[in-house]
């Protein structure tokens with residue numbers, strides 16, 4: 001068990017990628033804080049982990065609210081006695097063109113996708129530092145943070161920010177033995193904000209299949225385990241190799 005006696009927060013753990021990470025971490029021995037704003041989804045994941053012999057608890061939290069983030073970190077430490085791992089997974093997409101998006105929609109996407117990982121990292125790191133045992137943080141970016149798109153103007157901008165947030169966090173938290181990295185997925189499971197998984201989802205990558213949540217969960221597990229001890233401030237593409245392909249190349 002690679003995460004025995006450790007405590008992990010997974011945000012957006014009620015569905016898809018976060019759900020799979022929460023379940024995999026629990027299988028590896030971690031006690032998991034299943035953080036989501038949707039109670040039914042979060043409780044379903046929590047119940048499944050506990051029924052399988054793991055340890056999990058639901059924490060309802062809208063990650064766009066700083067006070068709810070503080071309360072969540074405090075509650076996790078109070079309930080489990082420590083905090084070792086933070087997965088900043090939650091995101092929403094605007095799917096909007098520049099001329100269609102309102103400032104309120106832009107602000108909401110940035111609050112959830114970029115400000116929330118910063119704030120969660122801040123309060124989680126404070127808890128790790130106070131306990132003097134270090135920790136690991138994994139942020140979830142996207143290939144949308146590397147490339148422009150014809151829609152999702154706010155999401156693509158915020159996801160680019162997540163990559164450099166990762167680098168600065170890695171530098172600023174290194175003195176406290178907190179390793180920070182990020183994963184860069186492309187087309188994993190259902191699209192962001194959607195329930196349905198379409199196995200026929202069109203993909204262009206070197207593996208000729210859409211990614212599945214377990215593909216990303218395994219990469220997250222690697223980045224929070226001791227096996228990645230020498231890896232900090234980096235981005236790990238989990239995209240079937242699609243970012244390696246130049247459009248129009250041969």
Ligand SMILES: NC(=O)c1ccc[n+]([C@@H]2O[C@H](COP(=O)([O-])OP(=O)(O)OC[C@H]3O[C@@H](n4cnc5c(N)ncnc54)[C@H](O)[C@@H]3O)[C@@H](O)[C@H]2O)c1
Nearest residue numbers: 012014015016017037062063089091140142187188192193
């Ligand atoms: N699905 C993909 O193909 C894909 C591709 C690239 C990147 N990603 C990234 O992977 C991560 C997970 O994506 P996903 O597709 O699993 O997402 P999802 O939409 O399936 O699940 C997100 C979860 O977050 C919860 N949530 C939404 N807003 C919240 C808020 N304000 N506070 C708390 N919880 C909230 C939802 O209830 C849901 O359970 C995201 O960071 C996303 O950008 C996903």
